Amino acid sequence: MKELIPLQHFLYISIILFSLGVYAILTKRNTIVVLMGVELILNSANINLVAFSQYDPQLLQGQMLAIFVIVLAAAEAAVGLAIILNIYDKFRTVNLDELDTMKG
């Protein structure tokens, strides 16, 4: 069977998403946008896993790992947003530069 899409092209898309996620984490001041950057990075990792998994039809290890990554991303988003809501309740802001008190 002829190869439809070369493996490298998946990897190129994935590294673009990864560096965009790193940029969002480094530059944004709003906590929720930082969480969006984390989601972008998790997605880029998943693209890699799934792209390699198409050459592994017996074991499907990449796809299985990708499922667990998706589940953990959901748990991470839920806990992260709960923490952000708590922070907002206490400090009335989610700006990372203003959150500099511990045990506030």
Next chain:
Amino acid sequence: MNLTQLLFYCFAAVVIGSAIFVVTTKNIIYAAFALFSTFFGVAALYVYARADFIAVAQLIVYVGGILVLLIFGVMLTNKVSGQKIQTQERNKIAGFIISLAIFLILLVTIQKANFSGISWINEIKLKGQELDPSTSTIHAIGIKTMTDYIIPFEITGVLLMMALLGAAYMARRDSGTEKKSD
């Protein structure tokens, strides 16, 4: 290049374009909605990598769950009346340089990597045994979840329950502090 391949690059353009919009726009609501199309596009890329179940799971979990949670978070952590919901930025130049450096390092690595020399991929290609796009992977994934991956599966179940209970407990407004602030 046939139509299927052309569509792949269209989806890739959607993914990359909307991801760039997510990180460049100042309006958080716009960023959340651009993230919608990023996740949709990534689901399409999964289909091209012959992972139909992962694509559907991506749609359900990311688009249906995580994004709604994010938008809830945006709504609950901003004083909506009056001012615009925006995010400020800092270290723009340093952040750009660092992420560009990471991008270039990975790009060079991928271009120097010898993909035609990976033996297990070549073996599968030679036999023509790649994942068959005409058959669904759900059957195989279901059997694997209940045999090889049963322990990770159960642990993930416990972890999800803990995470969701913990999140619900933490997000609950504490009645004690509320009285104090009143």
